[in-house]
Amino acid sequence: MMEIVGFLSNEAPDDIHFTDESWHQYLETGSSSLEFTIQKTDAIYDIIKFEEATYFSIYEDGQAHVFIIAMVNENETTLKVTAVSNNTELNYEQAPKIENMTSQGILWYLERSFISNYSQIRIGVNEVLDRKRTLKYEGESDTKLARLIDICNSFDAEFEFVTTLAQGGKLKELTLNIYKENDETNQGVGRRRIDLLPLEWLPDIRRNIDYSGMITAVRSTGKDGLTYDSASMTIKNVDGQVEFVKNEGDTFFRAPIAANLFPTQLRMSGSNLNDIYHERKYQTDYETVNELLSHSLRLLRQNAYPKIEFELEMTSAQVKEYGLKIGDTLKLYNDKIKNDDGTPLLLEFRVSELIRLSSACKAVFSNYKKLKSKVPTNVLAMMEKLAAERIPYTLELSTNNGIAFKNGLGSSQIIPTLKRGAEAISGSSFVWYVNGSLSKTSDTFEVLASTVKDTAVVKVEAMVNGKVVASTEVTFTNVSDGTNGLPGKPGADGKTSYWHTAYANSADGKVDFHLTDNAGRRYFGHYTDYTLADSTDPTKYKWVDMAAPAEKIVKEQAVLKTDVKVTDEGIVTSASKTVNGQTIASMIAQRAEWVEIIAQLLKIKADMIVDGAITADKLNVAKLSSIISNLGEITGGSLTLSNHYPKKTFTQVVESNPPTYIQVKIPEHDTIMEIKEQYIRFKGTPSYMPIYATTYSVPNTVINQRGVFWTSSDYQSGLPEGSSSIEYMPVDGRGKTGIKVSSSKNIVLSSLNADIVLKASNYTDWTVSTVNRNVRWKVQGNLVIVDYDVTFSSSGNQAIVTVPTTYIPKAIMFTVKAWRADNAKDRNAQLNADGGLHILGAEANQRYCGQIFWAY
Numbered sequence: 001m002m003e004i005v006g007f008l009s010n011e012a013p014d015d016i017h018f019t020d021e022s023w024h025q026y027l028e029t030g031s032s033s034l035e036f037t038i039q040k041t042d043a044i045y046d047i048i049k050f051e052e053a054t055y056f057s058i059y060e061d062g063q064a065h066v067f068i069i070a071m072v073n074e075n076e077t078t079l080k081v082t083a084v085s086n087n088t089e090l091n092y093e094q095a096p097k098i099e100n101m102t103s104q105g106i107l108w109y110l111e112r113s114f115i116s117n118y119s120q121i122r123i124g125v126n127e128v129l130d131r132k133r134t135l136k137y138e139g140e141s142d143t144k145l146a147r148l149i150d151i152c153n154s155f156d157a158e159f160e161f162v163t164t165l166a167q168g169g170k171l172k173e174l175t176l177n178i179y180k181e182n183d184e185t186n187q188g189v190g191r192r193r194i195d196l197l198p199l200e201w202l203p204d205i206r207r208n209i210d211y212s213g214m215i216t217a218v219r220s221t222g223k224d225g226l227t228y229d230s231a232s233m234t235i236k237n238v239d240g241q242v243e244f245v246k247n248e249g250d251t252f253f254r255a256p257i258a259a260n261l262f263p264t265q266l267r268m269s270g271s272n273l274n275d276i277y278h279e280r281k282y283q284t285d286y287e288t289v290n291e292l293l294s295h296s297l298r299l300l301r302q303n304a305y306p307k308i309e310f311e312l313e314m315t316s317a318q319v320k321e322y323g324l325k326i327g328d329t330l331k332l333y334n335d336k337i338k339n340d341d342g343t344p345l346l347l348e349f350r351v352s353e354l355i356r357l358s359s360a361c362k363a364v365f366s367n368y369k370k371l372k373s374k375v376p377t378n379v380l381a382m383m384e385k386l387a388a389e390r391i392p393y394t395l396e397l398s399t400n401n402g403i404a405f406k407n408g409l410g411s412s413q414i415i416p417t418l419k420r421g422a423e424a425i426s427g428s429s430f431v432w433y434v435n436g437s438l439s440k441t442s443d444t445f446e447v448l449a450s451t452v453k454d455t456a457v458v459k460v461e462a463m464v465n466g467k468v469v470a471s472t473e474v475t476f477t478n479v480s481d482g483t484n485g486l487p488g489k490p491g492a493d494g495k496t497s498y499w500h501t502a503y504a505n506s507a508d509g510k511v512d513f514h515l516t517d518n519a520g521r522r523y524f525g526h527y528t529d530y531t532l533a534d535s536t537d538p539t540k541y542k543w544v545d546m547a548a549p550a551e552k553i554v555k556e557q558a559v560l561k562t563d564v565k566v567t568d569e570g571i572v573t574s575a576s577k578t579v580n581g582q583t584i585a586s587m588i589a590q591r592a593e594w595v596e597i598i599a600q601l602l603k604i605k606a607d608m609i610v611d612g613a614i615t616a617d618k619l620n621v622a623k624l625s626s627i628i629s630n631l632g633e634i635t636g637g638s639l640t641l642s643n644h645y646p647k648k649t650f651t652q653v654v655e656s657n658p659p660t661y662i663q664v665k666i667p668e669h670d671t672i673m674e675i676k677e678q679y680i681r682f683k684g685t686p687s688y689m690p691i692y693a694t695t696y697s698v699p700n701t702v703i704n705q706r707g708v709f710w711t712s713s714d715y716q717s718g719l720p721e722g723s724s725s726i727e728y729m730p731v732d733g734r735g736k737t738g739i740k741v742s743s744s745k746n747i748v749l750s751s752l753n754a755d756i757v758l759k760a761s762n763y764t765d766w767t768v769s770t771v772n773r774n775v776r777w778k779v780q781g782n783l784v785i786v787d788y789d790v791t792f793s794s795s796g797n798q799a800i801v802t803v804p805t806t807y808i809p810k811a812i813m814f815t816v817k818a819w820r821a822d823n824a825k826d827r828n829a830q831l832n833a834d835g836g837l838h839i840l841g842a843e844a845n846q847r848y849c850g851q852i853f854w855a856y
Contacts, residue, residue, distance in 0.1 A: 018036040018038055095142045107129075113137075158178075190351065220281075221282070226287065240425075253300060319356065403477065406478070458475075460473070498529065640674045698717070700713060
């Protein structure tokens with residue numbers, strides 16, 4: 001039985017002081033070690049009885065870690081202690097042999113290995129409960145810890161131990177959590193982090209490459225001789241090369257790229273000289289071909305290339321600030337280091353070891369492989385290829401006729417381009433939707449103006465190997481003419497007009513006709529058509545006598561109005577006149593025809609007043625205003641307003657007494673508001689963060705016909721999803737929240753898979769019980785909620801939580817539900833006036849789960 005005899009601390013003068021501490025955590029074995037040195041001049045050190053079983057415990061983020069002394073090195077002045085985590089007691093005992101010929105679950109093997117039989121070891125999370133394997137252990141030389149590792153490996157699983165201490169520091173239980181092993185879809189131990197590791201940590205990275213144990217061809221056989229000889233599967237890398245392949249008729253699943261980079265040099269006598277593979281055969285208990293294929297593919301992914309581990313030096317403050325935990329999967333982005341295709345480096349890795357020293361910390365990252373033949377001499381450049389398969393897809397759209405139609409005429413073809421980084425991806429397919437309805441699957445998509453009523457939203461999804469990897473959308477608009485002006489002469493659609501000239505010595509142009517030489521020729525001919533070449537037929541030209549009196553030319557050929565003035569530049573306008581204090585001059589077409597102005601630049605310096613409609617493919621306006629306050633009806637596809645703000649750095653006071661300051665910043669960013677027919681959406685200003693931070697949260701808002709919704713995202717993200725069908729928005733990638741109007745016309749504040757936190761003193765977040773970690777409680781108004789899911793190793797009355805007396809109205813009895821079909825094993829729970837909640841007469845190894853409510 002453990003009892004507290006003292007405290008190790010360098011803060012309090014009456015506690016045992018220590019130096020040279022080192023805490024080393026290991027992912028593979030689920031264990032850790034602790035070393036520290038005590039000065040024997042400290043009189044209080046005598047309370048530690050090293051000749052007896054002495055334990056040490058550490059609390060980190062509310063989690064207990066218990067260590068038992070493994071070794072003591074002592075001299076006249078110091079005492080160096082080496083301790084190991086309490087689960088390593090499994091390493092001191094031998095596991096029995098197991099005779100077995102049938103498929104069994106993982107709990108069956110743990111029980112017969114005497115691992116889960118300890119009264120204080122409880123199985124918590126078990127993600128492989130439905131898996132079965134046929135295993136046999138003939139010897140008794142394995143330790144229980146080695147047996148546990150082997151069993152979990154056989155079930156494609158990994159594990160962790162979680163220690164729970166009772167009040168007074170005594171060991172309450174040791175929880176064994178079993179997870180599916182880390183792969184593309186499963187995290188295993190730790191967390192799959194979505195944030196990025198700070199860039200400034202990169203210079204301290206070191207690397208270790210292990211070329212031993214490489215496998216480039218695997219043959220797996222299953223239960224009762226099951227094979228996958230007739231099956232086929234192909235896996236390509238981001239460059240479109242076949243990286244892993246199982247051909248029909250081939251007995252091996254192969255890694256051809258790795259085999260060519262690292263071929264075997266020794267071949268069996270009589271074998272094919274082209275046989276360059278490192279082969280390995282495995283006997284498994286899988287019962288389906290798909291399981292066999294997945295098993296072989298997993299082995300190839302893990303062993304086809306040299307194993308690379310990275311070591312990262314950091315400070316204790318960085319580990320604490322970033323919340324680095326054993327097993328965590330993290331990402332690191334570096335736009336200063338480029339991949340071969342010019343894209344920034346994106347590296348993902350997993351924490352397999354975590355070493356905390358008194359002066360610094362070190363993390364060992366694993367789960368990545370590197371091809372030596374492509375490794376430059378620089379450590380950082382050697383990491384570039386590792387990001388290839390983690391770079392997200394992007395989908396770009398282009399059109400051959402824009403996205404705006406007029407009067408329902410014309411069409412435009414959309415051409416999609418799928419990219420990963422800067423590289424275009426071939427072999428993908430594209431699925432098209434119009435206004436939310438599935439249209440078709442094709443490489444391009446044609447939008448007809450006649451099908452667009454005001455606006456049409458075309459969405460496209462890019463598919464690779466049957467999965468959606470990227471999507472985007474574009475909005476087409478169709479506008480109609482405004483109030484008709486004077487009728488004009490229609491031109492020829494889609495044609496270019498050409499002006500042709502010629503010279504001659506007769507009024508009909510037939511004498512001395514020439515296209516370019518005007519020397520000695522009196523008559524000038526001209527006509528306009530849509531053909532580039534000048535005609536040699538004089539009858540097509542309109543002829544003018546250039547020697548005729550100027551008065552006749554002016555009257556008959558040029559201008560029909562006498563009240564004109566001509567500028568030095570040759571611009572003819574009506575005489576100016578004053579209207580309402582403004583001087584106005586007019587240019588009037590002499591005939592009811594279109595007036596075409598052809599110029600590289602048309603500049604109007606003063607105001608332009610248009611009595612009619614302006615139709616243009618694109619109109620850029622720096623400032624739009626109206627003489628009257630009512631702009632009338634405005635029709636358009638969308639309106640986007642944005643402002644750009646530079647980076648801002650300032651000092652923030654975090655403590656007032658004594659004053660403590662930190663440097664904080666708001667990054668360079670854009671605020672955006674977009675107005676569409678179906679919704680309005682906003683992207684706001686990032687929250688300020690410490691100057692060394694790399695991620696910043698931005699508030700987003702969407703207003704649509706269903707309600708008002710909020711979310712947050714990284715400041716570099718685009719606008720939030722805003723379709724009219726949205727009912728909720730994601731919060732931190734987990735739940736969704738918003739306000740909407742229900743069918744009964746009530747205003748509903750909704751939150752899916754997330755807490756609605758009302759900022760009031762009688763609303764609290766979930767609080768984990770200090771008595772039992774599988775119990776939590778919270779206060780919502782005048783209601784207290786206790787959520788429990790507990791199993792006890794022994795029978796009797798069991799305390800599960802202590803709630804502050806502020807929320808206790810009186811002593812109350814409740815019913816606690818047992819996890820079974822009937823209520824025969826249900827129990828009573830007693831809430832005492834001091835806030836203690838107890839399950840009365842609990843039965844050992846019986847699961848109790850449910851919730852208890854009371855008002856106060």
